[in-house]
Amino acid sequence: MTTSNSYRQIDEIPLIGNLTIRQYELSNGLQTAIVVDRTTPIFTYQTWFKTGSADEPPGHQGLAHLFEHMMFRKTTRREMGEFDRCVNSNGGTGLNAYTSRDQTVYYFTFPNDKLEIAADLESDRMVNLLIEEEMFETEKGAVLTEKNRGLDEPMRYLWEELYDLVYIRHPYKYPTIGDVQSIRSFTVEEARAFYENFYAPNNALVIVVGDIDPDQVMTTIAGKYGNLPRRLPKKREITSEPVQNENRSASLTHQKTTQPMLAMAWHVPNMLHPDHAALVIVGKLLTSGKTALLNERLLHSSKVTELYAEPYLSRDIGTFEFFAQLAADVSFTEVEEIFDATLHELHTGKISGDQMEIVKNNILKEIYQAATTPSSLAHKLGDGFINTNDLAFQIKAIGQFEKVTVDDIRRAVDTYILGAKSTTVRLIPAHR
Amino acid sequence: MNAHRIDNVENNHLYYQQDQRAPMTYMTVVFHGGGFQQEQKHLEGVARITARTLFRGTPTLTREMISRKFDLLGANVEAGASETDFFISISSFSKNLREVLNLVSSTLQDAHFPTMELDLVRKQELNIMEASLQDPDRVLSSANEYVLFGQNAMGKFGSRGAIDRITRSDVLQYMANVRSCPTMYFTAISDKTREELDTHLAVFASDRRVDGFSLKPEIKFEDSHGLEAVIINSPEATNDRLIWSHRGIDATDDRRFDLSLIIDALGSFEGYLFDQLRNKNGWCYGAYAYFMPATTRPGRIAYYSDPSSENSAKLIPEMLRLIDVFPREKEFIERLAERNATFKNRYAYQLDIKKKLTNEVNRDRYGIPILDQESYNKRIDAVNYGTAKQAMDEVFDPKNITMVFYGDAERLRRTLGSLSPAIKITAFEKEVLVE
Numbered sequence: 001m002t003t004s005n006s007y008r009q010i011d012e013i014p015l016i017g018n019l020t021i022r023q024y025e026l027s028n029g030l031q032t033a034i035v036v037d038r039t040t041p042i043f044t045y046q047t048w049f050k051t052g053s054a055d056e057p058p059g060h061q062g063l064a065h066l067f068e069h070m071m072f073r074k075t076t077r078r079e080m081g082e083f084d085r086c087v088n089s090n091g092g093t094g095l096n097a098y099t100s101r102d103q104t105v106y107y108f109t110f111p112n113d114k115l116e117i118a119a120d121l122e123s124d125r126m127v128n129l130l131i132e133e134e135m136f137e138t139e140k141g142a143v144l145t146e147k148n149r150g151l152d153e154p155m156r157y158l159w160e161e162l163y164d165l166v167y168i169r170h171p172y173k174y175p176t177i178g179d180v181q182s183i184r185s186f187t188v189e190e191a192r193a194f195y196e197n198f199y200a201p202n203n204a205l206v207i208v209v210g211d212i213d214p215d216q217v218m219t220t221i222a223g224k225y226g227n228l229p230r231r232l233p234k235k236r237e238i239t240s241e242p243v244q245n246e247n248r249s250a251s252l253t254h255q256k257t258t259q260p261m262l263a264m265a266w267h268v269p270n271m272l273h274p275d276h277a278a279l280v281i282v283g284k285l286l287t288s289g290k291t292a293l294l295n296e297r298l299l300h301s302s303k304v305t306e307l308y309a310e311p312y313l314s315r316d317i318g319t320f321e322f323f324a325q326l327a328a329d330v331s332f333t334e335v336e337e338i339f340d341a342t343l344h345e346l347h348t349g350k351i352s353g354d355q356m357e358i359v360k361n362n363i364l365k366e367i368y369q370a371a372t373t374p375s376s377l378a379h380k381l382g383d384g385f386i387n388t389n390d391l392a393f394q395i396k397a398i399g400q401f402e403k404v405t406v407d408d409i410r411r412a413v414d415t416y417i418l419g420a421k422s423t424t425v426r427l428i429p430a431h432r
Numbered sequence: 433m434n435a436h437r438i439d440n441v442e443n444n445h446l447y448y449q450q451d452q453r454a455p456m457t458y459m460t461v462v463f464h465g466g467g468f469q470q471e472q473k474h475l476e477g478v479a480r481i482t483a484r485t486l487f488r489g490t491p492t493l494t495r496e497m498i499s500r501k502f503d504l505l506g507a508n509v510e511a512g513a514s515e516t517d518f519f520i521s522i523s524s525f526s527k528n529l530r531e532v533l534n535l536v537s538s539t540l541q542d543a544h545f546p547t548m549e550l551d552l553v554r555k556q557e558l559n560i561m562e563a564s565l566q567d568p569d570r571v572l573s574s575a576n577e578y579v580l581f582g583q584n585a586m587g588k589f590g591s592r593g594a595i596d597r598i599t600r601s602d603v604l605q606y607m608a609n610v611r612s613c614p615t616m617y618f619t620a621i622s623d624k625t626r627e628e629l630d631t632h633l634a635v636f637a638s639d640r641r642v643d644g645f646s647l648k649p650e651i652k653f654e655d656s657h658g659l660e661a662v663i664i665n666s667p668e669a670t671n672d673r674l675i676w677s678h679r680g681i682d683a684t685d686d687r688r689f690d691l692s693l694i695i696d697a698l699g700s701f702e703g704y705l706f707d708q709l710r711n712k713n714g715w716c717y718g719a720y721a722y723f724m725p726a727t728t729r730p731g732r733i734a735y736y737s738d739p740s741s742e743n744s745a746k747l748i749p750e751m752l753r754l755i756d757v758f759p760r761e762k763e764f765i766e767r768l769a770e771r772n773a774t775f776k777n778r779y780a781y782q783l784d785i786k787k788k789l790t791n792e793v794n795r796d797r798y799g800i801p802i803l804d805q806e807s808y809n810k811r812i813d814a815v816n817y818g819t820a821k822q823a824m825d826e827v828f829d830p831k832n833i834t835m836v837f838y839g840d841a842e843r844l845r846r847t848l849g850s851l852s853p854a855i856k857i858t859a860f861e862k863e864v865l866v867e
Contacts, residue, residue: 016453016454017452017453017454018453019453037453039451039453039784039785040780040781040783040784040785041780041783042780042781042784080711081707081711084701084702085702085767085770087702088696088700088702088770088774089770089773089774089777090773090774090777091774091775091776091777091778091779091780091781093778093781095701095702096701111777111778111779111780111781112780114777137714138711138712138713138714139714140714141713141714141715141740141743142710142714142716142717144740145671145714145715145716145717145738145739145740145743146717148670148671148740148741149568149670149671149717149738151670152568152669152670152671153567153568154566255668256566256568256668257566258562258563258565258566259559259562259563259566289503290499290500290502290503290508291496291499291500291503296496300495300496300552301552302552302553302555302556302559305556305559305560305563306563325563327555327556327559328559328562354500354504357504358503358504361503361504361506361525362506364506364525365456365506365508365523365525368454368455368456369454369456371453371454372451372453372454372456
């Protein structure tokens with residue numbers, strides 16, 4: 001393993017074939033993951049910050065996302081527009097970012113000889129950002145338009161309502177984009193404070209996947225980021241979510257909805273909990289593969305047009321979720337009853353060897369797919385880093401999936417779904 | 433330079449790229465000419481219904497038995513239809529590929545489209561069409577094609593009436609013609625060698641009839657005369673969406689090198705339109721220019737934006753103005769000057785295996801074809817402001833734009849009605865896209 005004065009290699013984890021994950025840490029705390037894949041002479045460069053909408057102060061919903069937009073504007077070294085132009089003229093593509101509950105992610109792809117430029121751009125805006133009043137106000141307009149786009153989408157409306165209902169106190173209840181009033185009210189000072197509080201090398205992970213040399217990457221990263229100061233990230237102030245002691249439900253309409261939609265959720269633990277693997281398998285038994293239980297009973301019988309069931313596991317409390325878009329002549333009750341009966345069937349433990357083999361096939365295919373798609377692989381690594389502090393968590397979890405027994409599945413279904421309280425949102429077409 | 437057209441694919445040929453990273457094979461079996469261009473007017477949707485029912489039963493295997501076999505083999509198999517092609521997409525563990533292809537081949541031959549399964553697919557198809565109407569961007573995109581194809585069948589989500597009319601006999605007939613398309617070819621990305629794949633694929637070639645659907649000429653886009661606006665009335669929309677377009681160039685037109693650089697400077701995330709409309713004014717979330725690809729029909733130059741309803745009246749005239757004046761604007765010209773470096777630096781992306789495979793099948797599709805690096809750089813270096821200016825003068829046509837909008841027709845009519853020169857305006861409800 002490579003070590004220098006400014007960084008050390010922490011781990012080396014085999015992926016598939018010749019692909020290996022190399023993990024490093026700089027002396028200022030910056031984490032780095034490198035995967036060499038020489039299929040195409042390019043590399044994907046992602047920067048994951050361990051901060052998202054859950055870090056927003058109360059009443060400031062949407063600040064993390066609006067701030068993310070500002071990261072493309074101006075630094076002490078680069079004028080407005082220079083960042084984008086530098087990416088473009090050097091052949092960078094796919095420049096973008098997103099904000100979620102627990103993370104904010106910046107990413108682009110470059111030809112393999114542009115590593116220095118990628119690292120320079122990202123290290124610069126990690127600490128040198130300038131947020132000016134006029135550009136901040138202009139960007140609010142773009143974010144408000146983005147918010148409006150979302151209001152036109154019934155699916156987004158459904159999930160926003162579901163999270164608002166399933167969480168009482170936890171900040172996961174709020175949509176990342178925020179609400180119109182809060183977006184309008186943010187000040188430059190608040191955006192600057194957010195930057196100071198959460199953007200620092202010791203609160204970030206850089207992932208580089210592609211046709212690169214690991215030693216060269218680390219030398220470059222150490223050179224560009226090594227002198228950036230550590231900061232003490234503001235401690236998260238999250239009100240813990242109380243145990244759900246009652247079923248909750250809501251029936252809503254949306255002007256754009258043409259098909260009824262059903263979303264249900266149950267509280268589950270965070271990703272680090274030992275039941276993580278069993279919950280993932282439950283979801284796959286229900287809707288992964290053509291012959292998965294609910295696909296057979298709901299999708300192929302044309303009772304629904306879209307369907308999924310899976311855990312949404314996070315850094316904090318998560319949810320097991322079921323979604324269905326119903327055919328016009330099918331009632332919510334019918335779909336809910338089929339879902340409930342299927343869960344009871346799983347709970348009896350009548351799970352065939354074929355079913356388990358199909359689930360394992362699908363998990364393996366997902367890993368192959370992710371390992372050969374740099375952006376997907378980077379996402380798996382980042383997701384592990386954010387939710388478990390272990391960037392290889394999702395890769396190592398394959399071993400946990402192998403060990404899941406029928407008893408584990410029964411217990412997970414009983415503990416988290418059948419024996420727990422549910423939250424249900426039904427979206428009804430306005431013109432039905 | 434070799435200038436092929438996309439209908440120049442070879443019968444029984446495997447277009448192939450090797451990828452040894454994972455023991456997987458991603459493959460398509462393509463019946464060239466079997467796409468929905470073959471549908472008769474009263475049977476719109478028969479290609480898709482046929483595709484969706486193809487793996488739902490043979491005389492000896494039920495849908496569930498077929499699906500289970502594929503699932504157990506670690507394979508995902510889907511049939512579909514595009515304008516020109518009927519295709520089967522396969523992803524499979526390579527170790528099981530022979531078995532998977534044997535099952536695909538036998539099902540192709542023996543599929544008997546059970547009535548009960550057809551009824552379920554018909555119902556599903558109708559529900560999917562209805563569901564599509566709730567997605568503003570899909571409605572806009574579909575309406576844009578519907579308008580450009582002369583408000584006929586093409587571009588619509590489908591037709592409720594036609595779906596109801598399709599019988600089992602129609603589907604059987606359609607499939608018989610697909611099976612016997614004169615041109616069937618394969619694409620594959622796999623860790624297996626070409627020779628191994630060729631051996632597995634032999635099962636498709638034996639004694640195949642070739643008197644079925646032949647590729648037809650593609651329907652051309654209709655050009656507007658003056659500025660013509662079509663509004664999909666959506667009074668409840670919280671913001672507007674628009675796609676405007678005018679005629680572009682043919683697939684192998686040499687000006688596509690100049691145009692690629694121009695469109696990038698004008699319409700990318702870092703382009704002139706985004707900077708003017710979004711970065712400087714905050715009127716929209718996106719503002720782009722892009723190609724609607726040429727195939728055997730000429731492509732189009734298109735523009736997209738999504739202004740909030742309060743900013744729409746400001747954005748629309750300004751976007752129209754920018755499309756007219758950009759070739760002379762300093763900020764655009766500066767951006768364009770940087771594009772030679774941009775495109776030369778982007779050569780690496782040409783070597784992506786998916787891009788190479790697509791390029792091999794489609795040959796010189798609109799945009800920049802894959803060349804060796806020296807030829808590529810030479811061609812990019814040949815683009816300068818003079819050649820670009822000539823291409824802009826010849827191709828960009830701000831006076832004849834088809835403007836498709838999604839939003840409140842009454843409000844948009846007011847905005848468009850106040851502009852000069854006069855814009856011809858029509859409006860329809862989104863229901864048209866499923867009637």
